[in-house]
Amino acid sequence: MQVSVENTSALERRMTIGVPAERIEAEVNKRLQQTARNAKIPGFRPGKVPMSVIRQRYEADARQEALGNVIQASFYEAVVEQKLNPAGAPAVEPKVFEKGKDLEYIATFEVFPEFEVGAFDSIEVERLSADVADSDLDNMLEVLRKQNVRYEQVERAAQTEDQLNIDFVGKIEGEEFSGGSASGTQLVLGSGRMIPGFEDGLVGAKAGEEKVLNLNFPEDYQNLELAGKAAEFTVTVNSVSEAKLPELDEAFFGQFGIKETGLDGFRAEVRKNMERELRQAIKAKIKNQVMDGLVSTNPIEVPKALLDNEVDRLRVQAVQQFGGNIKPDQLPAELFTEQAKRRVVLGLIVAEVVKQNELKPDEARVRELIQEMASAYQEPEQVVSWYYKNDEQLNEVRSVVLEEQVVDTVLQKAKVTDKAVSYEEAVKPAEAAQAD
Structure with a gap:
């Protein structure tokens, strides 16, 4: 077999492969002999059909299959x-595909980039530390109470945080517009559900009262047909209800699966969950900084085949997440290109860090992570057992642990600064922190 390789770009290779005709014919003959043993042709007993008849009927198909197999096998041998x-898979272009002649074809394909990951010492990481203070715990209890709020009707003027039941009709230049009217809508004043001025305009209204609100849609309103336009809303207030927060009692605790422990036991359980959330948030922020640093300090070229595959995966995920009568390939690739590129680059870099440092998942850390995840459930032992009985789920946890070990490897050489912050700042998503 003759092989020559041409580098047509940094990652693309154009490989010319020549295969002797004898190898092709041997593969064709093998297939014809297999066919002859089972062929059923009128006038002949099974297994007794003359080879000349077999060739006449089946050689074309046998040769096509043989060529496919030989190309696949010879390509693998050549690389x-x-x-x-x-x-990715090669694009095959035939040069000589004639019977009795040596097979010659060109395979064009991309290769994985070759690189060494380095410059860990130039990566800067801010490592946050925080504690769950009693005030943080008190705030969380209030959040939980508000999430379980109920409303009772009152005979007074509406105030912020009251829930109103309203009917409204919206008009632009005297004409009703699509989506501008509703009946029996529940609206909590101050929730920010409606356009600016709508909820404020209902403060002080009473049940049975009608209010006319002259407002403007924001310039950046999501419906471009309404953005920036003036509108008049006629609102009828059907009822006014005030918020009633639940008491911190056994009935309330029971909603969270915590019974017969009293307030102290409930606070202890909530604190434990907050501490788990805190650890995960800090770990995630450190990981994001490390991954950002690896990408910025190790620029690599991405094979188009890998990028296309990742775009397709993101398309499928988007359709699964948002539903709708749309096929993944109908979504523009451009929507996912940047995200796909980052994921491919990170995948290549992380794999190289693993390879260079000969990392393997630490099974003790795998069990520790599973136990931590299981602690959020009422019967953690069953959750742990479930993971160890499901290879696919267990391997996913091993992958997470391996990524954590990559992060630890980078942190050993990175420029790490420690910063003490409040619980709220530590758990705040990175996007929100940047916006602030």
Whole structure:
């Protein structure tokens, strides 16, 4: 077998492969002999059909199959011989495909980029530390109470945080517009559900009262047909209800599966959950900084085949998440290109860090992570057992742990500064923190 390789770009390879005709014919003959043993042709007993008849009927198909197999096998042999690592399937272009002649074809494909991950010492990481203070716990209890709020009707003027039941009709230039009217809508004043001025305009209204609100849609309103336009809303207030927060009692605790422990036991359980959330938030922020640093300090070229595959995966995920009567390939690739590129780059870099440092999942950390995740459930032992009985789920946890070990490896050489912050700042999502 003859092989020659041409580098047509940083990652693309154009490989010409020649296979002796004898190998093709041997593969064709093998297939014809297999066919002859089972062929059922009128006038002949099974297994007794003359080879000339077999060739006449089946050689074309046998040769097509043989060529496909030989190309696949010879391509694999060639990349092993040339020490190449293809990043996707090759595009095959025949040069000589004639019977009795040596097979010659060109395989064009991309290879994985070759690089060494380095410059860990130039990566800067801010490592946050925080504690769950009693005031943080008190705030969380109030949040939980508000999430379980109920409303009771009152005979007074509406105040902020009251819930109103309203009917309204919206008009632009005297004409009703699509989506501008509703009946029996529940609206909590101050929730920010409606456009600016709508909820404020209902403060002080009473049940049975009608209010006319002259407002403007924001310039950046999501419905471009309404953005920036003036509108008149006629609102009828059907009822006014005030918020009633639940008491911190056994009935309330029972909603969270915590019974017969009293307030102290409930506070202890909530604190434990907050501490778990805190650890996860800090760990995630450190990981994001490390991954950002790896990407910025290790620029690599991405094989198009890998990028296309990742875009397709993101398309499928988007359709699964948002539903709708749309096929994944109908979503523009451009929507996912940047995210896909980052994921591919990170995948390549993380794999290289694992390879260079000979990392393997620490099974003790795997069990520790599973136990921590299981602690959020009422019967953690069953959750732990479930993970260890499901190889697919267990391997996912191993992958997470391996990524954590990559982060630890980078942190050993990175420029790490420690910063003590409040619980709220530590758990705040990175996007919100940047916006502030």
